[in-house]
Amino acid sequence: MVKNLTVLSVLCGKINSMQTHILTVTQLTYQIKNLLEGTFPDVWVEGEISNLTVPQSGHAYFTIKDEQSQIKAVLFKSSQRHLKFTLQHGMQVICRGRISVYDPRGEYQIIVEYVEPKGVGALQKAYEELKARLEKEGLFDRDRKKPLPFLPKKIGIITSPTGAAIRDILRVIKRRHPRMAMLIYPVPVQGPDAAPAIVEAIGYFNREKNVDVLIVGRGGGSLEDLWAFNEESVARAIYASRIPVVSAVGHETDFTIADFVADLRAPTPSAAAEMVVESEAHLREAIHSFEFRLAAGMRQTLENLKSTVQHAGRLLADPRKKLEQFSQRVDELLGRLGLGLRHHVRRDRALLTSLTGALDHLNPLAILARGYSVTRSVPGEAIIKSADEVNLGDLVCTTLHRGEFLSRVEKKILP
Amino acid sequence: MAEKKFEASLERLETIVAELESGELGLEQSLKLFEEGVKLARICNVRLEEAERKVEILLKDKSGKMTTRPFEEKDEQE
Numbered sequence: 001m002v003k004n005l006t007v008l009s010v011l012c013g014k015i016n017s018m019q020t021h022i023l024t025v026t027q028l029t030y031q032i033k034n035l036l037e038g039t040f041p042d043v044w045v046e047g048e049i050s051n052l053t054v055p056q057s058g059h060a061y062f063t064i065k066d067e068q069s070q071i072k073a074v075l076f077k078s079s080q081r082h083l084k085f086t087l088q089h090g091m092q093v094i095c096r097g098r099i100s101v102y103d104p105r106g107e108y109q110i111i112v113e114y115v116e117p118k119g120v121g122a123l124q125k126a127y128e129e130l131k132a133r134l135e136k137e138g139l140f141d142r143d144r145k146k147p148l149p150f151l152p153k154k155i156g157i158i159t160s161p162t163g164a165a166i167r168d169i170l171r172v173i174k175r176r177h178p179r180m181a182m183l184i185y186p187v188p189v190q191g192p193d194a195a196p197a198i199v200e201a202i203g204y205f206n207r208e209k210n211v212d213v214l215i216v217g218r219g220g221g222s223l224e225d226l227w228a229f230n231e232e233s234v235a236r237a238i239y240a241s242r243i244p245v246v247s248a249v250g251h252e253t254d255f256t257i258a259d260f261v262a263d264l265r266a267p268t269p270s271a272a273a274e275m276v277v278e279s280e281a282h283l284r285e286a287i288h289s290f291e292f293r294l295a296a297g298m299r300q301t302l303e304n305l306k307s308t309v310q311h312a313g314r315l316l317a318d319p320r321k322k323l324e325q326f327s328q329r330v331d332e333l334l335g336r337l338g339l340g341l342r343h344h345v346r347r348d349r350a351l352l353t354s355l356t357g358a359l360d361h362l363n364p365l366a367i368l369a370r371g372y373s374v375t376r377s378v379p380g381e382a383i384i385k386s387a388d389e390v391n392l393g394d395l396v397c398t399t400l401h402r403g404e405f406l407s408r409v410e411k412k413i414l415p
Numbered sequence: 416m417a418e419k420k421f422e423a424s425l426e427r428l429e430t431i432v433a434e435l436e437s438g439e440l441g442l443e444q445s446l447k448l449f450e451e452g453v454k455l456a457r458i459c460n461v462r463l464e465e466a467e468r469k470v471e472i473l474l475k476d477k478s479g480k481m482t483t484r485p486f487e488e489k490d491e492q493e
Contacts (some may be wrong), residue, residue, distance in 0.1 A: 181470070183483065280463060294431065
């Protein structure tokens with residue numbers, strides 16, 4: 001404001017120096033406009049919103065004020081796209097914009113191009129602090145995350161029953177699996193009651209065990225709107241849940257604390273529905289394909305076995321042929337054996353005759369027949385081969401070809 | 416739990432198909448697996464059909480007890 005006064009006094013000086021030149025209001029306004037708009041094309045200003053009105057056009061008109069001063073402000077509809085919160089009377093904000101003069105009323109105002117709640121800094125800090133603390137405590141650990149059921153029997157949904165989130169979830173699940181059962185636990189998803197209600201809802205499902213997966217979420221909004229999902233109590237409830245929890249807070253880029261703790265984080269409620277319910281068509285396709293492969297596999301197995309049997313049959317035919325060959329060989333060998341045997345017998349008979357002859361010659365009895373005799377001592381029956389072996393008067397026994405006789409030694413004649 | 420059974424059935428079915436396709440089984444074993452596989456496929460199909468779509472919303476009654484009531488769905492034009 002002080003600055004504005006300086007500007008005005010400069011303008012006054014200008015007018016004085018021009019003396020005779022009288023300006024029209026439009027001309028003057030034009031000069032003021034040039035001066036102000038040229039000097040403040042981009043300013044940041046901080047203050048409290050008051051006198052907020054949003055007419056049909058959608059543009060927001062308000063005053064930014066502090067203890068001593070105020071400035072009119074306008075936030076055109078086109079600049080509201082980036083806005084992640086709703087402007088409210090009494091809200092502390094930081095605005096960025098340019099000063100503009102509104103000719104018809106001779107008023108200057110700030111045309112706001114960007115606005116953020118002044119509290120954001122504090123919230124952001126609380127968020128970072130909580131995130132770091134819970135992460136250190138292990139609430140975000142990957143190995144703590146539970147797998148989602150493959151095909152849930154019933155899905156528990158914790159959200160507002162009137163928001164876009166529940167409609168999106170129901171629509172997607174209906175499309176993917178027309179017969180899926182769902183149980184909705186209605187909760188406020190913003191404001192001071194939201195966090196305790198969400199905690200209670202998670203507790204309810206864990207006590208009742210009547211669903212096998214939980215979707216907890218809401219549609220998109222500003223950091224303040226989503227704040228329940230950044231509350232420590234909600235984070236701990238999700239962590240403690242024995243039923244797998246899918247977080248579905250509708251804001252693709254930013255993560256809430258709930259997202260970090262949840263067993264699975266979905267970027268939007270619709271995405272959460274898709275993650276929780278495998279499409280029935282896919283499942284049917286999978287089963288059908290298994291059935292087909294089952295039949296094909298069985299057919300193939302039978303084919304294989306049949307060909308194995310046929311192959312074995314061919315193998316069985318061969319030994320018969322081999323048997324004939326064997327038989328022939330046996331015959332042949334038998335023939336040769338017979339020949340060999342007869343040959344042997346002939347040779348052996350000749351040998352036997354000659355051996356018998358030789359044996360006859362060796363027979364001591366045969367020698368006796370030719371007139372030789374054997375004399376033995378009596379008693380003792382040792383064959384006497386030398387005169388030394390007997391004494392005069394000894395009895396000896398002599399064996400002849402026929403019979404024996406005893407005699408007494410009368411005389412010895414030594415050679 | 417029933418959904419565990421569904422997943423397990425589907426997994427077992429997959430194993431059976433793979434084994435049968437390996438072609439290394441005897442006739443008796445093959446027939447046994449084939450029979451089991453057909454049964455599993457039927458169980459899975461039945462499981463997909465048995466559920467009745469039911470969307471309910473929880474309400475607290477006067478005594479603070481939770482009761483369920485059918486959830487009114489707005490028909491979506493899609």
